[in-house]
Amino acid sequence: MLKALQNLDRRWIFLLMGLAVGVPILVIGITGRTFPETPTPLAQSVFDAVNELDAGDKVLLSFDYDPASEGELAPMATAFVRHCAQRKLKMYFMALWPVGPRMVQQNIRRVIEQDYPDLVYGEDYVDLGFKAGNEAVIKVIVTDLRQYFTTDSKGTPVEEIPMMREVRSVQDMDLLVNVSAGYPGSKEWVLYASTPFGRSASNPEGFQTVAGCTGVQAPLMYPYIPKQLAGLLGAIKGAAEYEFLVNEWVREQRIAEALVAGGMAEAEAADLATTFAKSPGAAEEWTVSGAAASMSPEAKSDLIRVADAPIPGKYLEGQRRMGPQLVAHLLMVLLIIVGNVIFFMSRKRGGAR
Amino acid sequence: MNARVLAWTVILLIATALLVWRASTGLGMAKVYVEAEEVSFVEVTVPPPPGAAADETSKTLWLPADSTEVRRYATPAQRDAAISWTELQQVPPKAYFEAQAADPNQTAIVLSWPRTIGIWIAAIFTLSIFSFLYRDNPFYRVAEAVVVGVSAGYWMVVGFWDVIIPNLLGKLMPEFVKANFLPGLNATGVEWAYLVPLVFGIMLVWRLMPKGGWISLWPLAFIVGTTAGLRMVGYIEGDFLSQVSSSVIPVINPIEAPGGGTDVMATIWASLRNVLLLAGILACLTYFFFSVEHKGGVGKIARVGIWYLMITFGAAFGFTVMGRIALLAARLEFLFNDWLWLIDPTDQRGVANAAAMVIGGV
Numbered sequence: 284m285l286k287a288l289q290n291l292d293r294r295w296i297f298l299l300m301g302l303a304v305g306v307p308i309l310v311i312g313i314t315g316r317t318f319p320e321t322p323t324p325l326a327q328s329v330f331d332a333v334n335e336l337d338a339g340d341k342v343l344l345s346f347d348y349d350p351a352s353e354g355e356l357a358p359m360a361t362a363f364v365r366h367c368a369q370r371k372l373k374m375y376f377m378a379l380w381p382v383g384p385r386m387v388q389q390n391i392r393r394v395i396e397q398d399y400p401d402l403v404y405g406e407d408y409v410d411l412g413f414k415a416g417n418e419a420v421i422k423v424i425v426t427d428l429r430q431y432f433t434t435d436s437k438g439t440p441v442e443e444i445p446m447m448r449e450v451r452s453v454q455d456m457d458l459l460v461n462v463s464a465g466y467p468g469s470k471e472w473v474l475y476a477s478t479p480f481g482r483s484a485s486n487p488e489g490f491q492t493v494a495g496c497t498g499v500q501a502p503l504m505y506p507y508i509p510k511q512l513a514g515l516l517g518a519i520k521g522a523a524e525y526e527f528l529v530n531e532w533v534r535e536q537r538i539a540e541a542l543v544a545g546g547m548a549e550a551e552a553a554d555l556a557t558t559f560a561k562s563p564g565a566a567e568e569w570t571v572s573g574a575a576a577s578m579s580p581e582a583k584s585d586l587i588r589v590a591d592a593p594i595p596g597k598y599l600e601g602q603r604r605m606g607p608q609l610v611a612h613l614l615m616v617l618l619i620i621v622g623n624v625i626f627f628m629s630r631k632r633g634g635a636r
Numbered sequence: 637m638n639a640r641v642l643a644w645t646v647i648l649l650i651a652t653a654l655l656v657w658r659a660s661t662g663l664g665m666a667k668v669y670v671e672a673e674e675v676s677f678v679e680v681t682v683p684p685p686p687g688a689a690a691d692e693t694s695k696t697l698w699l700p701a702d703s704t705e706v707r708r709y710a711t712p713a714q715r716d717a718a719i720s721w722t723e724l725q726q727v728p729p730k731a732y733f734e735a736q737a738a739d740p741n742q743t744a745i746v747l748s749w750p751r752t753i754g755i756w757i758a759a760i761f762t763l764s765i766f767s768f769l770y771r772d773n774p775f776y777r778v779a780e781a782v783v784v785g786v787s788a789g790y791w792m793v794v795g796f797w798d799v800i801i802p803n804l805l806g807k808l809m810p811e812f813v814k815a816n817f818l819p820g821l822n823a824t825g826v827e828w829a830y831l832v833p834l835v836f837g838i839m840l841v842w843r844l845m846p847k848g849g850w851i852s853l854w855p856l857a858f859i860v861g862t863t864a865g866l867r868m869v870g871y872i873e874g875d876f877l878s879q880v881s882s883s884v885i886p887v888i889n890p891i892e893a894p895g896g897g898t899d900v901m902a903t904i905w906a907s908l909r910n911v912l913l914l915a916g917i918l919a920c921l922t923y924f925f926f927s928v929e930h931k932g933g934v935g936k937i938a939r940v941g942i943w944y945l946m947i948t949f950g951a952a953f954g955f956t957v958m959g960r961i962a963l964l965a966a967r968l969e970f971l972f973n974d975w976l977w978l979i980d981p982t983d984q985r986g987v988a989n990a991a992a993m994v995i996g997g998v
Binding site: 294297304309312313351352357381382413414418433443471474475477479497506518520595596597608611615 | 695697769770790791794795798799802803806818819820821822862866867870871873874875878879881882948951952954955956957958959960961962963964965966967968969972973978979980981982983
């Protein structure tokens, strides 16, 4: 037995890992259930950095990743766009990676065009496209954005884009959001934009920077928190936490809107929305109580519909991928333990040293 | 035929049979549907908005035919000269099923063969790459070569259209670029300074010539020098000075309670965190300080430094594993969802349950 385990073909491990990842995907895909997420302070600070902005504030979103890391980064990019769109922020998209514009367009199509059709290109969001030059691009646009970006990705001169009229450089932004798969990415944005021009004790009016990055990069980015980086989403776990926060907040917003439409005062509606968002069944119970007597039947059914509406699958990608993570990590821990047991048993019997 | 070849032939035959069965039952699999959409643009002269600066003049722009500006300012002749084309928009399969249920002869939403073949190619390439886990093989090599070749080609084309055309040729030959490539370009005049990057670019490509390859070393030296200079400033400010500043922290870190006074537990944790951070920095620095032999007290501190480093590497390894599993999960999700239609997490097919998707009619 020990000998067989010592000489186990590594391809059996690959097969086990494939099953550990594949089976949970099928189970989650069929049942539609995801694991609950408890946001860490880092994900919370990313959420707060976006949420504390006022409608109309400017956000630069640099999507510096490609399809190779899409599985890890696309969920957080989607959550960022949804959060900004729901918050009615002005979004300036750009990319330092050649394939980045495809990721930008994908998010514009999936989130803005499908769920926020009221947003107008050029007034609420603009796609500035890709520019080559790595950190040199950042170095230039922090003082003069138009030197590099003379047109948007469609070839329209930036002077003719309404939302570009009040923007001269990155310093005119209120928040910088970077989703990064490597070089150039989060580190370069921190070194060349956030550190010299971002918000600090000596520059309280400067922009804040938040980032989402791959697991490989995350440990290198932690030292920049909180002074040079307001928050960080590390890999798929960070994405799932942020996604959870955004989904809860959007549900809360929509419930509050339904309550206000039903004739309730805004402050009271906000309080109730928080309760209903946490336990959706509570909204239905409330509508049959005396407190909802003044509400019309249409407004009540609208409230129940909003409170119980399932979250669209495209906004649950990160949370869905935490299921395979859990099982694969359990397998990994088990394999490490088994490997160590085999090693020490072999050594005891005079084998490996 | 030896036993191994026989085993693999049987496995492949079973896999093919399962695939054929899957494709012919329920809703089928791996199909992409599109809807045709007419797009029309009109060239219209838009006057400056009310209250605009005196020097602002009318602009001639190409705008969508249904835009407010076109409705307001376009002349009949301009409307007649509109440019129109058909765009194929991808729609979820459920839109096709609904359209078919309403009218079986409808042609508004149709199967897109190129995009369907694209899904199949992506799936086959994904499996080809996975096949390397078993052993190196021709399928893996073909997939790898195609990925590398397509990536290189894509980078070149994007670099040409996003940088060389607008940022180099657009500066040196603005009228020509505006007339032939970028109608929206602001052709304000030739910027002769851009001759410098043009010359450097030509010198860099000179490496491909049979003689005079050394010429490329000059622009290369310029690139290396500029990058080094840029990075030195960035790293000194962002990494060195800022990190030193962030490490100068109080050992006792009092935290205020929400109701006033000091939150004792929060203060203890915050102070402990600062102490651990400072201890870690000093221990790791000691480990990398080789001018003193790592014996006695110095050796013990260096050993603590090793522990800190190992915990850091462990965290980095954990993050890397998490990242790789997420990538694997994304590929498997693509195979199960987009290719095999076994799951439908984004409600693309509008089916009540997975069984209905696979065997139909449930």
